[in-house]
Amino acid sequence: MSDSPISRYPVPELNSLPDDVRDRILAVHEKAGFIPNVFLTLAHRPAEFRAFFNYHDAIMEREEGTLTPAEKEMIIVATSALNGCQYCVIAHGALLRVFAKAPKLADQIAINYLHAPISERQKAMLEFAIMLSRTPEQVQRSQYAALYEQGYTDDDIWDIAGITAFFGLSNRMAIVTEMQANDEFYTLARVPR
Missing domain, CATH: 1.20.1290.10 (AhpD-like)
Known part of the structure; x- marks a missing residue:
């Protein structure tokens, strides 16, 4: 990650996050090799983070349908x-x-x-x-x-x-x-x- 700010809002430290949010971020890091800044930015509000990524997963990981x-x-x-x-x-x-x-x-x-x-x-x-x-x-x-x-x-x-x-x-x-x-x-x- 670069030294420049990734968001104009505070980005929480990983160890300060609720366990489920931190675990999700660490799992992404393990899979991708880095943490996409969207995860760190939206972790500013854990309840909204959860809702955002739950809906994201529901539409993007949906296997039914014909969209690749x-x-x-x-x-x-x-x-x-x-x-x-x-x-x-x-x-x-x-x-x-x-x-x-x-x-x-x-x-x-x-x-x-x-x-x-x-x-x-x-x-x-x-x-x-x-x-x-x-x-x-x-x-x-x-x-x-x-x-x-x-x-x-x-x-x-x-x-x-x-x-x-x-x-x-x-x-x-x-x-x-x-x-x-x-x-x-x-x-x-x-x-x-």
Whole structure:
């Protein structure tokens, strides 16, 4: 972790946290080799930390449906870029590179998904997610029909909406806390192995 602040709010010491919050953070550290700053930043309010990561896990680790881990990250990168969330574009761009095994894809989606080398099905998914982020009041049945034509189900639409909505919250909290991305995210999966 760099010496610069990762948040404009106080970041608690690990040993001062409730056991379950500390254990979750240590488990992430063990798996990733570093602690993503979102965990340290949100630990400032343990009850909200728990609620945030419980919902995160419910939508991101859901195995039912047709969305792949890479497609879930595509939604996050595209909508986070729209919302101007630097932390989420960088952190989830890294995860997208890992899942898609495509070192340029996250940058291409963050700038303009319409010009990214993704399928028409994935473009329809991102079009819906962006509309839901930008102009949710304009979502109507014709948007669902366009997704059905691409093979999406109502459960898939719920997944797209849940990810979009949850990361709308995440984007806004990252912006308000001035959350900084870990150095590790900038280089993760940039060069294929």
